[in-house]
Amino acid sequence: MQRQGFNRAVVVLHWLLAVSIFFLFISSWWMMGLPLPSEELQFRAFPFQLHKNIGLTLVVLLIVMLYMRFKYPPAPPSAQDMTPWMHKSAILAHIAIYGLIFFVCISGYLSSAHTKWDTTVWWLFTLPRIAEANEDMNEFWGELHTYSAWILLALIAVHVSGAIYHSYRNDGIIRRMMRW
Amino acid sequence: MVSNDLNNSSTPNWASILGVVAIMLGVFLTAMHGTELMKQSVMTSNMPVSGVMPEADCPLGELDEEGITLEQCEFLVDYVQGIAQSTPDWFPDTMMKLALVGTLLAFASVIIGGALVNYTPWSTTAAIAVFIGLAAVDLLQFAAVVMTGPLLRDMYLWSILLWFLLHLMLLVGAIAGRHTEAARIQRDVA
Numbered sequence: 001m002q003r004q005g006f007n008r009a010v011v012v013l014h015w016l017l018a019v020s021i022f023f024l025f026i027s028s029w030w031m032m033g034l035p036l037p038s039e040e041l042q043f044r045a046f047p048f049q050l051h052k053n054i055g056l057t058l059v060v061l062l063i064v065m066l067y068m069r070f071k072y073p074p075a076p077p078s079a080q081d082m083t084p085w086m087h088k089s090a091i092l093a094h095i096a097i098y099g100l101i102f103f104v105c106i107s108g109y110l111s112s113a114h115t116k117w118d119t120t121v122w123w124l125f126t127l128p129r130i131a132e133a134n135e136d137m138n139e140f141w142g143e144l145h146t147y148s149a150w151i152l153l154a155l156i157a158v159h160v161s162g163a164i165y166h167s168y169r170n171d172g173i174i175r176r177m178m179r180w
Numbered sequence: 181m182v183s184n185d186l187n188n189s190s191t192p193n194w195a196s197i198l199g200v201v202a203i204m205l206g207v208f209l210t211a212m213h214g215t216e217l218m219k220q221s222v223m224t225s226n227m228p229v230s231g232v233m234p235e236a237d238c239p240l241g242e243l244d245e246e247g248i249t250l251e252q253c254e255f256l257v258d259y260v261q262g263i264a265q266s267t268p269d270w271f272p273d274t275m276m277k278l279a280l281v282g283t284l285l286a287f288a289s290v291i292i293g294g295a296l297v298n299y300t301p302w303s304t305t306a307a308i309a310v311f312i313g314l315a316a317v318d319l320l321q322f323a324a325v326v327m328t329g330p331l332l333r334d335m336y337l338w339s340i341l342l343w344f345l346l347h348l349m350l351l352v353g354a355i356a357g358r359h360t361e362a363a364r365i366q367r368d369v370a
Contacts (some may be wrong), residue, residue: 022211035256038237043226167200170193178294
C-alpha cells in the first residue's frame, strides 16, 4: 500500500520552491525599476546576482523534488476527491508548471550569459562564460524569459485556484501536500 | 508499506479553508517582506556618501534592451534620488527589522496553515499567535510610514493597510473557529 500523501521531502521542497518563485517575481518587478548600471550606479548588482542565484538553485531543487516525487509516488487520488478529467487536467498543469520553471530559469541564465556581467554562484565562485556578450542574443533570451514567466504566473494562479477549490471541499487532495 | 488515510479526516471545514488561505498569503507575504528587506539594504548601501546622485548612464543599446526611452532611463535615477531624499535616517533600519520579523512570521504562517489543514491539537492556538504577530508587524510598519512623508506614504500605506485587514480576517477566523469547536465539544459532553 502506498502513502496517500506526498513524501515529506517533496512537501518541504514544494513550499520552498513556492516562496522562491514568488520572491523572484516580486523582487524582479522592483529591481527592473532601479537605475541602469554604471561604474558609479551599482543599485542593480546585488539584486540581479541574487535573482540569478535563486533561479539556478531552483533548477537543482526542482530536479531533487522530481526525483523524490517519482521515487516515492503517492497513491492516486480517490475518485470521490477528483473526477478523471480533473485528474488528467491536474497532471497536464503540473507537467506544464515543471517545464515552465525549467524554461524560465534556463532562458534567464542564457539571457544573462550573453551580457558582460558574470554569474557568481552564491558569491563563492564565478561560472565559466558560455558565450560572448551579444545584445541580440541577450534580448532574444530575455524576451523568452519574460513571456514564459508571465505564462508560468498564469499557470500558478490556476494551480492555486485548484488548491483553494479542494480546501473548500475539505477533501483528501489538499492534505497530500500539507504533511509536515 | 505506509498508509495515511487523508479522506476520513476530522478537520472541520473552517480549518481547511483558513489553513489554505494562510498558506497562500504566507507564501506571498514571505516573498514581499523578503523583497522589502533587500530593497532597504540595497538602497542604503548603494547611495553615494555625498548624497548627490551621479548622472544616469543610458547607452542606446541598453535602452532598447530594457524597452525604455532616454527620459525614462534618466527618471530611474531621479526616482531613486527622490525616494532617498524622502527617507528619514531611521526609516531603513526600522523597516529592515520589521521586514525580518515579518518574513519569519509569514513563513511560520505557511507551516501553521499546514497544521490547520491537518487540524493538529496546537494549530488553532499557534495560528492565533502568528496572526496577532503579523497584524502587529503591519501596525508598526503603518506607524513608521505615517511618520515619513507623502512619497513613502503613497508607496507603502495602501499595501500595509490591505495586509493588516487580511491578517485581521485570518485572526478573527481562527478565533471564531476555536469558539465553534469549544461549543461543539461542550455540546458533545452534554
